[in-house]
């Protein structure tokens with residue numbers, strides 16, 4: 001495989017544009033994209049035609065406006081290029097109008113009340129900053145999706161708006177430092193964790209099929225305690241899968257870079273090289289899609305659920321985030337001179353303050369029923385937000401805030417004095433337990449679950465940092481002495497917000513207590529965290545930047561809570577079905593076998609201690625399972641009757657979720673007792689330690 005040759009071969013990228021478009025058109029398009037202007041129709045006509053010719057040459061027959069509805073998945077409605085001619089033939093056509101704007105019947109996408117059914121139409125508009133590409137013989141046009149009234153129905157529109165907000169706020173600050181940058185870009189590198197299991201075994205598990213996670217399952221004799229899977233040799237069948245995925249991603253111009261085994265058995269990770277946040281988000285959505293599709297081809301099922309197996313690590317999607325300028329400066333890089341240092345420290349303190357002030361919405365931005373299982377369990381960060389800075393950087397900030405010397409060396413803010421030590425990426429401590437860690441020249445937000453679109457969390461990070469930078473710019477802009485004001489601001493803001501900094505073990509119980517003392521939030525569940533989007537301070541902030549209007553926030557809260565209820569409802573129904581149709585019958589069959597054996601053996605004078613004992617134990621557990629199952633059925637009925645989506649989500653959390661856990665405990669114990677051939681499902685051992 002010649003990687004440079006195939007890389008981006010399915011993408012209508014810069015070099016294709018330069019080759020296929022008339023020079024003037026190419027220039028005009030580039031300018032439009034760089035300045036984020038709307039595309040005019042004449043330009044669009046030329047671009048659309050060139051795009052179509054290129055796509056048809058590559059075997060495409062259809063086009064689609066590829067968008068990201070609030071389900072967090074991607075959606076597409078395919079149209080073919082055919083246009084009938086008078087003589088009964090067809091030609092392949094694609095107009096500028098079709099490129100710029102599409103219209104989709106949006107009535108079945110969640111809108112949280114944003115769209116009445118009589119206005120079922122949704123509009124899609126090309127995000128020209130993200131290249132068009134070919135997938136499965138279809139030209140895909142990365143697109144934003146909004147309602148008839150212009151409200152965002154997707155994850156992309158707010159993300160683009162937040163990128164504009166952080167651009168403007170950062171530039172205000174940079175001007176004060178005399179920078180000649182004219183654009184600041186938010187970047188994202190999304191590390192994607194996933195499980196691969198055998199497809200045949202998967203097909204025997206209703207829970208995996210209906211819910212993406214195991215709802216029952218006793219632990220296997222071996223788990224992840226030996227940590228022998230992490231970075232272990234990749235098995236042949238998995239390696240072939242990864243190679244296939246890499247190749248497809250490269251063809252789509254996605255910088256797939258790193259792949260390795262993760263801590264849990266059957267768990268792996270794929271990380272691309274970071275990119276502009278909206279492109280990284282598009283690429284991650286594509287990556288997930290290709291990972292799933294390719295698994296089928298290799299006899300695997302790719303599980304992207306945040307917590308497919310109890311008792312072993314869940315899967316996350318670490319969002320690495322940074323800001324860079326169009327002059328090539330990473331604003332989160334400490335730099336080598338005091339002037340750069342001061343600017344860096346200001347951005348750093350802005351992030352610290354933003355995270356402290358908006359812990360609530362950061363937590364809410366990753367809330368889903370599936371991720372609730374992950375946060376706080378095993379290798380996932382807790383539901384408490386804190387920032388890891390490392391000892392060195394914390395030491396410096398502490399010293400500055402107390403006006404002390406740091407390691408015998410006074411840290412000066414004035415140009416020409418001491419320089420902050422440069423932090424090579426690798427010396428920043430590898431603290432894996434922090435939800436929001438500074439890792440040398442970027443922040444790594446580790447709370448997002450593996451299935452989540454990067455769009456939501458990155459939108460929140462961009463906007464809260466933009467809001468904070470604007471506050472700083474307002475203050476510094478008024479100050480008579482910039483340097484002095486800067487020093488005072490950094491000192492004060494670090495002091496006021498340092499409670500959010502924590503460099504210790506985020507998994508420990510002591511931290512939970514300490515965090516409570518510091519007054520940090522610990523929002524443990526989706527219903528406990530999601531409503532905060534509509535708190536006054538958050539509505540004001542998001543509306544100020546036009547990222548989300550109050551109506552859009554309300555609709556999102558409704559969608560998230562509704563999705564939570566539906567997820568739990570499906571899980572509970574699946575558990576009931578499995579207990580009733582498979583697990584209890586398995587217990588009964590085994591009881592029958594044991595009882596018949598005992599009856600026969602007793603005639604021969606055997607004492608039948610094993611059979612008698614087992615029959616009693618399994619029978620007792622079966623009764624408990626049966627009763628809990630009935631209890632769960634009742635809880636479901638109760639929740640269904642609750643009015644109001646928040647009250648309903650709380651009901652599911654407090655009652656259904658609890659009953660599910662109790663039911664599982666009994667059933668899992670039955671699994672450990674019945675004979676192997678009686679158990680209706682592949683076990684954790686079989687699922688996780690399949691032979692290659």
Ligand code: ADP
Pocket residue numbers: 187188189190191258271272273274275320321322323330441442444
């Ligand atoms: P680790 O698993 O040690 O955290 P990886 O190499 O798996 O590290 O992933 C790091 C991710 O961070 C990659 O996607 C990488 O491209 C991304 N990254 C590196 N530098 C930046 C940056 N300046 N801004 C955003 N993302 C970055």
Ligand code: MG
Pocket residue numbers: 191318444
């Ligand atoms: Mg990481």
